[in-house]
Amino acid sequence: MTQNVLRTRVDHRAFVVPVVLLVLWAIASSLRLVDPHLLVPPATVAATLVQMLGGADYWSAVGSSLARVCGGFVLGGAAGLVVGVVLGVSRIAERIGAPTLHGARSVALFAWIPLLTAWFGDGEVAKVALIALAAFFPVALNTERGCRQVSNALLEVGRVLEFDRWTTVRRIILPAASRSIVTGLQLGLTTAWIGTIGAEYLVDQGTGIGIALSSARIDNRMDIILIYMLTLALMGLALNLIVRRNVVDD
Amino acid sequence: MATRFASFVKPIAAQPGVCSVKRPSLRWWIDPRTIALGLLLPVTIVVAWSIAVRLEIMRPQILPSPLTVLATARDLFVGGELLAALGISLGRVVVGLAIGSLLGILVGIATGRSRTIDAYFGPTIRGICQIPTIAWLPFFMIVFGIGEGLKLALIAKASFLPLFVNTSAAMRAAPERFHEVADVLELDRWQRLRLVVLPAALPLVASGFRMGLSNAWHVLVVVEMVAAAAGVGHLMAWSRTLFQLDAVFVTIVVIGITGWAMDATMRLIESRLSPWTANA
Numbered sequence: 431m432t433q434n435v436l437r438t439r440v441d442h443r444a445f446v447v448p449v450v451l452l453v454l455w456a457i458a459s460s461l462r463l464v465d466p467h468l469l470v471p472p473a474t475v476a477a478t479l480v481q482m483l484g485g486a487d488y489w490s491a492v493g494s495s496l497a498r499v500c501g502g503f504v505l506g507g508a509a510g511l512v513v514g515v516v517l518g519v520s521r522i523a524e525r526i527g528a529p530t531l532h533g534a535r536s537v538a539l540f541a542w543i544p545l546l547t548a549w550f551g552d553g554e555v556a557k558v559a560l561i562a563l564a565a566f567f568p569v570a571l572n573t574e575r576g577c578r579q580v581s582n583a584l585l586e587v588g589r590v591l592e593f594d595r596w597t598t599v600r601r602i603i604l605p606a607a608s609r610s611i612v613t614g615l616q617l618g619l620t621t622a623w624i625g626t627i628g629a630e631y632l633v634d635q636g637t638g639i640g641i642a643l644s645s646a647r648i649d650n651r652m653d654i655i656l657i658y659m660l661t662l663a664l665m666g667l668a669l670n671l672i673v674r675r676n677v678v679d680d
Numbered sequence: 681m682a683t684r685f686a687s688f689v690k691p692i693a694a695q696p697g698v699c700s701v702k703r704p705s706l707r708w709w710i711d712p713r714t715i716a717l718g719l720l721l722p723v724t725i726v727v728a729w730s731i732a733v734r735l736e737i738m739r740p741q742i743l744p745s746p747l748t749v750l751a752t753a754r755d756l757f758v759g760g761e762l763l764a765a766l767g768i769s770l771g772r773v774v775v776g777l778a779i780g781s782l783l784g785i786l787v788g789i790a791t792g793r794s795r796t797i798d799a800y801f802g803p804t805i806r807g808i809c810q811i812p813t814i815a816w817l818p819f820f821m822i823v824f825g826i827g828e829g830l831k832l833a834l835i836a837k838a839s840f841l842p843l844f845v846n847t848s849a850a851m852r853a854a855p856e857r858f859h860e861v862a863d864v865l866e867l868d869r870w871q872r873l874r875l876v877v878l879p880a881a882l883p884l885v886a887s888g889f890r891m892g893l894s895n896a897w898h899v900l901v902v903v904e905m906v907a908a909a910a911g912v913g914h915l916m917a918w919s920r921t922l923f924q925l926d927a928v929f930v931t932i933v934v935i936g937i938t939g940w941a942m943d944a945t946m947r948l949i950e951s952r953l954s955p956w957t958a959n960a
Contacts, residue, residue, distance in 0.1 A: 444803035529718035537936035538898040544920035647818035666810030
């Protein structure tokens with residue numbers, strides 16, 4: 431099933447534009463039409479790529495970013511699940527908490543950075559806190575929505591069986607809301623990934639893809655920037671595949 | 681003949697699925713109990729915050745008192761600094777969004793109307809869009825420097841994707857049978873566009889625009905923090921550098937309110953443009 435989807439997706443026409451662009455790029459840089467600092471020749475990028483793939487820096491940057499996104503996603507996702515269930519199950523909790531939650535969500539994610547760095551310093555804690563915040567909102571909001579939209583018929587079954595509140599949540603509400611919760615987790619993973627790159631770029635202490643991009647910019651190394659951007663494109667594609675696969679399995 | 685039936689075609693072509701015309705009611709806002717409950721948590725936070733300041737749990741540099749923040753907010757507001765910064769930021773959003781959404785809509789129409797164009801260009805564009813907008817920042821900084829071009833390019837890039845994706849899908853949103861109805865009614869090209877394609881496309885394009893606006897605002901804050909001499913993001917980053925956290929708090933609230941107001945306005949426009957998909 432999944433294989434068929436993948437097979438029908440591959441269309442040779444998709445490769446025409448990238449190849450044409452690559453050729454144009456090679457011609458433009460070999461004719462020196464543009465400043466070579468701006469438009470590094472493809473050969474230079476390839477050489478740098480080989481060199482980077484052989485070295486430790488590249489892999490440690492990728493590894494650190496992955497570790498960070500996992501840590502932040504687990505923390506923020508767990509908090510989002512708890513808050514989402516509480517707000518989704520209890521009417522009074524929703525009326526107390528939802529306005530504040532929606533208000534806080536309106537703040538652009540990276541606007542929290544100055545506050546987080548002031549409180550937690552320029553190290554790992556501020557970054558992971560921002561990633562957790564990025565994952566928290568979509569998970570909390572989708573969980574809340576899913577729990578609130580459980581049909582009355584199901585809830586009545588629970589009442590007939592005289593489930594207590596906790597059993598109702600565990601046996602009826604959570605399974606019924608699972609689709610919405612999974613959507614929230616997928617969205618949360620995507621925003622956590624964006625949060626990771628941004629947090630690393632803005633708080634550039636340690637190792638990570640965002641930090642490597644930031645220092646490559648300072649060194650004016652377009653080849654390194656392009657390689658990390660390519661890396662991010664591939665990782666984004668992989669992330670999309672994971673997320674889609676789950677939807678198909680669901 | 682065609683026009684008589686056209687008024688009948690329009691609403692059908694427009695609703696792909698749900699048809700619940702629900703006006704957002706204002707009662708929710710006015711109910712005092714709801715307001716009181718909604719304010720409970722923020723008030724508790726402010727009280728806890730004041731107590732924490734009083735007990736000096738955190739240094740006042742890191743956690744200024746709520747009253748200080750309020751006074752700073754008044755100063756920034758009355759002094760005109762805040763509004764000037766906000767005006768500059770909003771101006772950037774408007775221009776960047778105009779460029780990005782125009783490109784997104786044009787490319788979306790091209791890929792949505794023609795499967796051939798989509799087969800050639802679609803995968804490349806979608807692949808490039810996998811790169812988070814933030815990761816374009818260093819690239820654009822080298823290409824455009826740190827002037828206005830950088831901000832506009834980044835905002836345009838951020839708003840391009842949702843408009844491209846949604847417009848592309850919107851072009852195929854009208855079900856085949858509506859086109860068959862159009863065939864039967866012998867609508868000409870223009871009538872078909874106006875009565876079948878556009879009504880079906882409008883809600884999707886509008887929600888793409890809302891997402892594009894939200895993306896634009898988010899990325900503008902980042903680029904102003906990193907490379908700008910004016911704007912709300914710059915005001916925030918500069919206050920942070922000077923360790924004036926009271927001003928940082930004020931800018932966070934302003935960024936939040938602005939983001940919320942833009943989203944609320946877009947939702948309102950969306951529901952006006954396509955009342956048949958209200959509350960989608």
